[in-house]
């Protein structure tokens with residue numbers, strides 16, 4: 136096989152800073168573990184808009200389609216708040232998801248032992264938490280037509296459409312069942328089947344896919360109850376599967392349970408390419424944090440862990456992914472903290488670069 | 499003015515049990531405070547389906563339209579799980595909301611001092627919490643057309659429509675601003691304007707209404723971030739205003755922060771009637787809890803507090819509402835706990851009826 140390729144899109148805000156640390160890690164794996172990657176860099180989000188007048192250019196899209204994995208930093212910032220909807224930084228991200236057809240968004244919500252105290256939840260409720268949320272990422276109300284702001288009877292009307300086909304639900308569900316099989320074999324599907332017909336179809340299709348996974352224990356929960364249960368007793372869950380919009384909200388809720396957003400990676404996976412690897416994009420769950428951008432305060436761990444997910448899901452290097460994850464646990468256990476993780480007695484913050492260096496050391 | 503009228507719809511599961519305690523409280527206010535109500539009873543949800551084949555009959559709807567306030571217990575239960583969508587217990591509730599045009603759903607998330615330990619969140623994060631969520635209740639994806647499950651290209655497609663007119667947003671926003679004026683004068687509006695055009699319109703209209711309330715500090719938050727912030731630091735909020743679906747999820751999330759669902763009431767308000775009172779329905783936030791129904795284990799406080807909201811919002815009896823709320827605080831401070839509130843050293847549960855009696859005593 137030819138050298139695997141990675142496209143790095145640092146984006147806006149703290150994106151470039153955290154991505155610089157990932158590059159160090161990628162280089163380390165090339166030098167020390169013989170895992171060479173063909174790495175290229177390009178623009179997305181506000182950075183792309185500044186240069187091309189669009190949040191992602193057609194050329195960048197083409198590159199993204201041709202590489203083995205995209206690593207994305209973060210997009211957006213107040214500078215772009217007044218831009219037209221169609222060219223906002225987020226549209227770059229949404230175009231990548233849609234055109235690469237990245238239908239399965241994997242969002243682990245894991246609580247790191249060394250950091251359990253940072254949660255707003257009681258320690259015993261979150262210590263050891265390890266949930267995987269699978270969010271459908273290419274359909275639903277994010278992309279359904281008709282959409283827009285229209286005038287009817289002399290007033291404005293805002294319209295969006297939740298639209299799910301059977302096959303869209305099926306492939307997301309299947310991805311979730313596959314993950315459940317590798318984990319604790321429990322899958323909870325969330326929708327609002329008591330109110331929305333699209334939720335009824337969602338539930339039915341999940342039940343149909345379940346037939347192929349008799350070992351997986353399947354349950355269904357209304358999304359509002361899901362939000363409650365995540366807050367009440369998150370450890371009851373193993374894998375959760377849900378649609379694009381519910382997934383957006385519930386995965387952020389779950390992420391915050393861990394108390395350390397700066398730690399959480401995500402993977403967005405699509406169909407297998409000719410070389411057998413899935414179309415894939417990896418990104419931290421946190422945003423572009425414009426308020427601290429350029430100050431060396433950002434935590435690079437979420438972005439580094441996103442590369443660990445790339446090792447596992449794109450490059451079939453599960454052991455190397457674990458090596459990287461273990462190195463990060465070691466660094467945290469050793470007491471290293473970026474500014475987002477302050478609060479413990481006598482601890483002072485290290486910079487983004489210092490955290491990257493410590494990870495390399497621990498490796 | 500003629501005697502104010504109340505229609506009691508106990509519904510299913512624990513609904514009848516908790517409502518029985520509310521009736522005692524209503525009677526107490528009649529006997530001891532000279533607040534007489536003309537009370538009638540009827541069916542809703544599964545109970546109505548069992549009798550009429552519909553989750554609310556036309557006659558009951560007519561009564562609901564003609565009274566000053568509806569008090570609802572809870573609807574639903576496993577017995578009705580396999581019913582057709584159109585006659586499920588929930589449809590009774592949704593028909594009441596829609597036909598009475600109850601556009602402003604007020605959901606306080608308050609943490610009772612005596613109960614702060616029951617939260618899964620750390621005590622300092624939730625002690626003293628007092629948020630008011632205003633959820634739009636008659637529009638959005640709950641009611642938008644087209645909706646249904648269709649066949650296209652030989653597969654099923656589930657469709658729902660999020661649809662908001664300017665005037666629908668405006669009246670919900672106005673209700674929220676009015677509440678903010680009576681509270682801490684801070685309003686946070688939540689939507690997904692970065693992804694949904696209906697969210698852009700929502701944000702624009704909230705900003706337009708804001709002009710009439712220069713004293714209120716307005717902010718906007720994406721709903722996913724809203725879920726995060728509710729978990730991270732809920733006390734940052736005073737009043738939150740959001741649409742029907744986000745409100746469903748975010749208010750349940752907020753409710754669970756308090757750790758005691760059995761304590762939370764809600765009010766759903768519409769336009770003023772000829773007598774100046776708003777169309778109104780009051781109900782606890784908790785569900786019908788079929789697993790404990792009929793065992794005397796249910797906590798009646800949420801339902802009693804819903805009547806307190808009726809005193810305040812329908813009958814202009816704010817002082818009497820406060821009297822009732824204070825009585826409940828006294829009962830809790832005295833250590834009385836129903837089964838949902840167990841866990842403290844040496845405390846045993848009292849029954850639904852005993853809790854009702856204690857409230858009467860404290861009054």
Ligand SMILES: CC(C)[C@H](C(=O)O)[C@@H](O)C(=O)O
Pocket residue numbers: 225228229383692693722
């Ligand atoms: C930035 C935004 C468009 C995006 C979303 O809504 O999907 C974000 O919140 C996320 O969850 O990745």
Ligand SMILES: CC(C)[C@H](C(=O)O)[C@@H](O)C(=O)O
Pocket residue numbers: 329330359588591592746
């Ligand atoms: C029972 C159900 C239809 C309802 C809703 O989704 O609105 C409930 O969850 C609520 O929040 O009152």
